[in-house]
Amino acid sequence: MIVARGLVKRFGSFTAVDGIDVEVRPGEAFGFLGPNGAGKSSTMRMIGCVSPPSGGTLRILGMDPRREGPAIRARLGVCPQLDNLDQELTVRENLTTYARFFGISRAVARARALELLEFVQLGERADSKVEPLSGGMKRRLTIARALVNEPDLVLLDEPTTGLDPQARHLVWERLFRLKQQGVTLVLTTHYMDEAEQLCDRLVVMDGGRIAAEGSPRALIERYSTREVVELRFQAESQEEYAGKLTGVAERIEVLPDRILLYVTDGDGALAEVHRRALAPASSLVRRSSLEDVFLHLTGRTLVD
Numbered sequence: 001m002i003v004a005r006g007l008v009k010r011f012g013s014f015t016a017v018d019g020i021d022v023e024v025r026p027g028e029a030f031g032f033l034g035p036n037g038a039g040k041s042s043t044m045r046m047i048g049c050v051s052p053p054s055g056g057t058l059r060i061l062g063m064d065p066r067r068e069g070p071a072i073r074a075r076l077g078v079c080p081q082l083d084n085l086d087q088e089l090t091v092r093e094n095l096t097t098y099a100r101f102f103g104i105s106r107a108v109a110r111a112r113a114l115e116l117l118e119f120v121q122l123g124e125r126a127d128s129k130v131e132p133l134s135g136g137m138k139r140r141l142t143i144a145r146a147l148v149n150e151p152d153l154v155l156l157d158e159p160t161t162g163l164d165p166q167a168r169h170l171v172w173e174r175l176f177r178l179k180q181q182g183v184t185l186v187l188t189t190h191y192m193d194e195a196e197q198l199c200d201r202l203v204v205m206d207g208g209r210i211a212a213e214g215s216p217r218a219l220i221e222r223y224s225t226r227e228v229v230e231l232r233f234q235a236e237s238q239e240e241y242a243g244k245l246t247g248v249a250e251r252i253e254v255l256p257d258r259i260l261l262y263v264t265d266g267d268g269a270l271a272e273v274h275r276r277a278l279a280p281a282s283s284l285v286r287r288s289s290l291e292d293v294f295l296h297l298t299g300r301t302l303v304d
């Protein structure tokens with residue numbers, strides 16, 4: 001669906017996307033995971049054929065975005081990072097008007113709008129204006145709008161940023177259904193749980209480059225341990241305790257507010273901490289997550 005080789009995006013002398021290789025296969029959900037400024041949106045805009053690449057090669061649906069932008073866009077659904085719904089129009093009209101850009105007949109557009117509003121659970125708000133909708137509803141409407149042309153490939157730039165947990169789960173559930181229908185999804189996120197839940201494969205992006213690529217499970221296996229022990233010590237600095245933990249873990253990360261022990265057996269490691277008479281104010285044993293992968297790869301935590 002997408003093949004990028006050495007893809008570059010520059011803004012003047014600044015390089016936002018620094019030679020990335022990406023391949024997205026039909027029917028998969030593919031994610032770009034990374035912090036603010038990683039280059040996720042810049043990449044999505046190149047894939048969406050609204051921003052020309054500065055270098056490298058890019059093929060979308062077998063076509064060249066430089067020459068075949070309109071033909072590609074006809075088969076894409078795009079949900080941009082910021083909702084750009086028409087506030088003057090009703091919920092339904094946002095879909096039917098958008099459908100006209102694709103040359104879809106009025107009758108088909110009306111039928112499809114009804115169906116899509118049901119799909120995103122906005123059927124009852126069809127005749128409401130956009131402005132009073134909640135953030136989650138607006139997001140769902142933007143997603144519905146992206147589906148008006150029955151796209152083969154849907155691009156979602158941070159589909160759930162800023163939504164409360166309930167609203168996020170509703171969006172995830174809808175995206176999961178789309179995937180089940182065979183639609184290829186490409187999404188960006190800085191939510192680890194979103195990437196883990198939705199993505200078959202993902203790339204971890206940082207500073208315009210790809211730091212790692214694989215399925216969530218493969219990334220966790222490769223870059224982290226099975227379990228993590230989180231320790232918080234009542235102290236000015238966690239650092240002074242780190243020295244006393246030598247040998248307890250395969251790897252130790254010292255963060256400003258806690259120490260992370262990367263281990264196979266969390267309970268065993270915690271017992272050893274207690275044996276050394278170190279008394280953390282709190283402790284937690286958990287499974288490794290993509291957060292740990294990110295920390296390992298970049299040395300930084302990925303805060304929302």
Ligand SMILES: Nc1ncnc2c1ncn2[C@@H]1O[C@H](COP(=O)(O)OP(=O)(O)OP(=O)(O)O)[C@@H](O)[C@H]1O
Nearest residue numbers: 011016034035036037038039040041042043081190
């Ligand atoms: N039109 C532009 N002109 C100049 N610099 C830009 C432009 N668009 C993006 N950038 C810069 O490129 C870098 C990558 O931006 P981009 O929006 O792709 O990041 P992102 O990963 O989507 O971040 P976020 O999570 O904040 O959305 C940033 O440093 C940004 O300031």
Ligand SMILES: [Mg+2]
Nearest residue numbers: 040041042081
């Ligand atoms: Mg962005």
